[in-house]
Amino acid sequence: MKIKLLWAALLCNVFFVLGQSASEVRDEIWSASDPYKKANTVPEKWKNESAVIIYKHENYDYHKFGINVTYTSSIRKRILLLDQASVKEFSEFSYRDKFYSNKALGSFWRRGTNFIGVKIVKPDGKEVIIDTDKEAKEVDGEKKLAIPNLEIGDIIDYYFYSVEPFKSVYDYTFEAVETPLGDVYPTMNLKINLHTENDFFLNFNTYNGTPPLNQIDTGKSSDRLFELKAENIEKNEFPRWFYPLAEMPCYKFQVIFARSGKFEKLADGFLPESEKVVKKTISKEDIFEYYNKKFYPDGDLGVVNRYLKEKSFATEEEKVREIYYFCRHEFFTRYFEAFVVNEAKIMYPFAYYGTNPIFFRDEVPFVNYFMQFLKKQEISYDVIIATPRFNGSIDDLLIQQNVRKLIRVNTPKPIYIEYFNAYSGTDQVNYSIENSKAYVLEVSKGKRVTDVSNVTLPSSTYKDNVSRIKTKVDLVDFTGYKVQRDAAYFGHLKESEQDDKLQFYDFVYEDYNRYGTMKLMDYVRKEKDRKQYTNELDALIKKLKDKQNETYKSNVESEYEVKVDDYTFEIKNTGRYGKDNALEIHDGFTIANNYVKKAGDKYLLEIGRFLTSQIEIDKKEIERKNNIYMSFPRSFENEITFNIPEGYSVSGLEKLNKKVENETGGFVSTAEVKGNQLVIKTLKYYKNYFEPNANWNKMIQFLDAAYQFTQEKVLLKKN
Structure with missing residues (x-):
């Protein structure tokens, strides 16, 4: 009987959340006690702006009831429109009213709801509330809401409100929020609220002059409410070549849910010591504690040892480079063909790779595997922890997901190796973290992390890229003209062009030939099936190549700002095997x-x-x-x-x-x-x-x- 009552209570709670009506949300946002209900003036200094945000309120609410977790977020803006550009900007909204959360298991528990509310306040104070349910139209899976009769001098007061319930017995890391304090328009009043309870851990800090987060007493020991307030915020400008989080007033936070001490240890983030503490900074000790448990030599080196058996190398550097490229294929690109045919529904390919194939899905197993290889080869190495320069300094690290992990091999000329992508190489640090301060996790005797120190990562020059x-x-x-071009790309410019220009068939078959690996279709024993699958894959590749050619032709037309004809394109060299190995491309076209x-x-x-x-x-x-x-x-x-x-x-x-x-x-x-x-x-x-x-x-x-x-x-x- 108690079990039935418990489930009845759980279902009641879920249906209450999912059954929340648009009118209830509207009454909550535009309450009778709303202090900004009649706010309609802006400072003289901003009268020549395109628009001014009179009030902006962001709210983030994290709660649980039994096995149910509910994440509710909302944003409200009240904006005075001062020119035609801002009128045009707010004349249409696009949104989804229903969605499936990616946080949960089972379709019932993944139902989420979005609400939108819009009202127009005319200069004489008259309010016009838009009937969003009636006026919104469904277009390509999205709701489109046109705002009629919007004029200069009007105030538009709108909100987006999202309720996302899901089921979690263990732990869950919510997506981080990292954003400048200001908006594209000046803001008179800003308020940010976070509401959490036990089992929800909060990392939050402000930077570059942003006011601090304050806690508000709720009278309940298990209930926590936080608030950040700011006034008279100038508009943000986002010019080319700028990292807003590096110098603009901004804030960052992340909430991590963990039901018990066991799941706190497994959580994907730098947790504060308890739910009652807001974690503001990450120390070297935090780095050591978190990654010492993550990184250790691990993995079956059988396939690597077999590859090494009949090979000799002049230096350790040469060996490390060769094994990196071999592993990039063996544990990564070898499966690209399978992903393609699976997505195209040509066949189900994964059974052909054995019962437990190794595929590195992220940085941690990659690092651990290479720790194992380097340990067995008795080659000294360390693990590097860095954050991209656009996130700010490593000294301001707060969000674990912002960390990039790589290995520094301590050969006479150190080699830096990172988790694979299809074009990744050795000897070049990722452009986003090079020339930046980082942490070194020092590894003793190739086994365990024993200490943490600082390092500045290598730089590149304009002659490298x-x-x-x-x-x-x-x-x-x-x-008109006939044009023939031969392009060669090096360094980080090579990486961006590879990502833009190369398709899976440009490098997968190259790797097959280099390492003598069996192609996917070679695993198919029945000749009839193999012929059918091969024909379908060939047809798909031809279709992709035709699309590829059209895309590159379009890119050239954008480059030259004219229409081109008779376009041809050829990859002469993929540039995937070393820093000095260029990506080489030839193309030709006519301009009439x-x-x-x-x-x-x-x-x-x-x-x-x-x-x-x-x-x-x-x-x-x-x-x-x-x-x-x-x-x-x-x-x-x-x-x-x-x-x-x-x-x-x-x-x-x-x-x-x-x-x-x-x-x-x-x-x-x-x-x-x-x-x-x-x-x-x-x-x-x-x-x-x-x-x-x-x-x-x-x-x-x-x-x-x-x-x-x-x-x-x-x-x-x-x-």
């Missing part, structure tokens, strides 16, 4: 009726366009308040060879010779005629990871020079 493109240009019928203007018996050639589009700094960007944060130093080398038609010559080369260089970077171009060819060479480079705002004008100098180059022309005339 290079795009090198050679472009051959022929005039066609004096109306563009970049050529007839002027009597002469032709004006827009030759600068073949550098492709460059950054144009508009008037709004010239006056910059923020510092400049670069992903990494980099350079772009271009050589453009124009074949001069027989019987013609070119003039006007002086404008193609430019040189602007300073401590931030530079743009240099040269142009000369060699025989029957006009040869143009350009170099644009960014020297540093960071520039103070005071150097922005120096950067503009070479950016403007590069953009101006693209506008230059030469004159083609008969001899």
